[in-house]
Every structure is written in C-alpha cells, then in structure tokens.
Amino acid sequence: MTTTFHRHWRDVPESAWRWPNFSPAEIACRGTGKLLINEPALDKLQALRDRLGKPLIVRSAYRSPEHNRAVGGATRSKHLDGAAFDIAMANHDPVAFEAAAREVGFRGFGFYPRSGFIHVDLGPARQWGERFPVRETAFAEETPPAREVLAERRLLVTKP
C-alpha cells in the first residue's frame, strides 16, 4: 500500500513521515483534519521542492469528500486521492514552477491567477484555467520605486 489514511493528522506517527519540507498538518484536509498519505504524490511534491529550492506554500492538498463538497471541488478531484496540491505563487515564478512540476512528473495543471495559485496533480495529462500574466518581478530591481516617481511628478507640478 502506498496510501495510508489517518482520521486526524495528529495520529500520524513520526516514523511514517519522510518529507522533510512538509508537515502532516499542511497536507491534511483543511476542513476536517483527516489525512490520506499518498506516498508517490508526496515524493513528487518533495522532489519539486528540492528542485525549486524555495518553500512551497500549500493552500490545499488532501480533501475529505465532505470538505471537497463544501468547497465546491470537482466530484472526482485528485485532492480526494491526496494526489493534488494547490501551491501559492507568491514566492514563485509561475513559468519556472510549471516547468519544474512537469519535470518531476505532475501531469494535471490548473491555473488560478486571480487567486494566486497553481493546482498540480498526478491525474491524466490535462490543464485548465488561464496562464498567469507575465510578471514584471524578474526585472523589478531595475524599476524605480513608485514613490520616487510620484515625488518627482509633484515637484514638477509645484515648481513655478
């Protein structure tokens, strides 16, 4: 068996957890605390974390059927198998994230630019949602801070 169910993430013995950058609480159902440990999926999540070298902020991982219904999840959502993860893009470049996720073996991708996360899963290869808009952050250091620009403009206006 590569999946193990726990009625609460607190019941997971320390010896059963081997993904150093994630905790049972982060992966457990946010509505019930239940946890389905899907080992192959967690191995891929850890591989993705290792490849990117930056924290992965998990917005949603395993979902119990009752919580999946409550949040309006798809009836056959891979979250129900513990094989899907919604990862915040606050600290990631979405393009680099997607490439790395594909390299480690994730095949399903859902893009939620307005909510700021990407869904990755181990279901069939497919994708949905609109890609994230290209960010300016890659060149942010070369852009003058907005406040200075404003100050300059005010100066121009108030000068006689």
Ligand SMILES: [Zn+2]
């Ligand atoms: Zn998802």
